[in-house]
Amino acid sequence: MTPGTVLLDAGGVGLLLGVGRSSVYALHAREALPAPIRVGRGKRWARAEIEAWVLHGAPSRAVWARLWPKVRKEVMRR
Secondary structure (H helix, E strand, O other): OOOOOOEEOHHHHHHHHOOOHHHHHHHHHOOOOOOOEEEOOEEEEEHHHHHHHHHOOOOOHHHHHHHHHHHHHHHHHO
16 A cells, blocks of 8 residues: 555445445455455555456456556556
8 A cells, every 4th residue: 555545435435336335345245346454443445446446347356366466556657
Protein backbone atom coordinates (compact mmCIF):
# COMPACT_ATOMS: atom_id res chain seq x y z
CA MET A 1 0.00 0.00 0.00
CA THR A 2 1.30 3.45 -0.85
CA PRO A 3 0.68 6.81 0.82
CA GLY A 4 -2.60 8.27 -0.38
CA THR A 5 -4.17 4.88 -1.02
CA VAL A 6 -7.95 5.16 -0.80
CA LEU A 7 -9.48 2.35 1.22
CA LEU A 8 -13.12 1.40 0.80
CA ASP A 9 -15.42 -0.42 3.17
CA ALA A 10 -17.97 -2.93 1.87
CA GLY A 11 -20.44 -0.12 1.15
CA GLY A 12 -17.88 1.74 -0.97
CA VAL A 13 -16.96 -1.41 -2.89
CA GLY A 14 -20.66 -2.04 -3.42
CA LEU A 15 -21.09 1.44 -4.91
CA LEU A 16 -18.24 0.78 -7.36
CA LEU A 17 -19.66 -2.61 -8.32
CA GLY A 18 -23.32 -1.60 -8.31
CA VAL A 19 -24.30 -4.08 -5.61
CA GLY A 20 -25.27 -3.89 -1.96
CA ARG A 21 -23.02 -4.28 1.03
CA SER A 22 -24.29 -7.78 1.79
CA SER A 23 -23.46 -8.82 -1.78
CA VAL A 24 -19.89 -7.58 -1.27
CA TYR A 25 -19.57 -9.77 1.83
CA ALA A 26 -21.07 -12.71 -0.07
CA LEU A 27 -18.52 -12.22 -2.88
CA HIS A 28 -15.77 -12.00 -0.26
CA ALA A 29 -16.94 -15.23 1.39
CA ARG A 30 -16.88 -17.02 -1.99
CA GLU A 31 -13.36 -15.61 -2.58
CA ALA A 32 -14.64 -13.83 -5.66
CA LEU A 33 -13.16 -10.45 -4.62
CA PRO A 34 -9.52 -9.51 -4.09
CA ALA A 35 -8.40 -10.12 -0.52
CA PRO A 36 -9.23 -7.24 1.81
CA ILE A 37 -6.88 -5.39 4.11
CA ARG A 38 -7.62 -5.77 7.81
CA VAL A 39 -8.00 -2.44 9.56
CA GLY A 40 -8.74 -3.07 13.21
CA ARG A 41 -11.70 -5.45 13.21
CA GLY A 42 -12.92 -4.27 9.82
CA LYS A 43 -12.10 -5.10 6.24
CA ARG A 44 -11.12 -2.54 3.62
CA TRP A 45 -10.28 -2.81 -0.05
CA ALA A 46 -7.90 -0.55 -1.97
CA ARG A 47 -9.96 1.39 -4.51
CA ALA A 48 -7.22 1.17 -7.17
CA GLU A 49 -7.07 -2.61 -6.79
CA ILE A 50 -10.85 -3.03 -7.10
CA GLU A 51 -10.92 -0.81 -10.19
CA ALA A 52 -8.03 -2.77 -11.77
CA TRP A 53 -9.69 -6.07 -10.83
CA VAL A 54 -12.87 -5.03 -12.66
CA LEU A 55 -10.89 -3.86 -15.71
CA HIS A 56 -9.19 -7.27 -15.85
CA GLY A 57 -12.49 -9.16 -15.92
CA ALA A 58 -13.06 -9.71 -12.19
CA PRO A 59 -11.11 -12.99 -11.94
CA SER A 60 -11.26 -15.23 -8.88
CA ARG A 61 -9.13 -14.33 -5.87
CA ALA A 62 -6.60 -17.06 -6.67
CA VAL A 63 -6.14 -15.87 -10.26
CA TRP A 64 -6.05 -12.24 -9.16
CA ALA A 65 -3.37 -12.97 -6.56
CA ARG A 66 -1.11 -14.06 -9.44
CA LEU A 67 -2.05 -11.12 -11.71
CA TRP A 68 -2.04 -8.29 -9.17
CA PRO A 69 1.76 -7.93 -8.73
CA LYS A 70 2.13 -7.16 -12.46
CA VAL A 71 -1.00 -5.02 -12.61
CA ARG A 72 0.04 -3.10 -9.48
CA LYS A 73 3.18 -1.89 -11.28
CA GLU A 74 0.98 -0.50 -14.09
CA VAL A 75 -1.37 1.15 -11.60
CA MET A 76 1.52 2.75 -9.69
CA ARG A 77 2.88 4.34 -12.89
CA ARG A 78 -0.31 6.37 -13.37
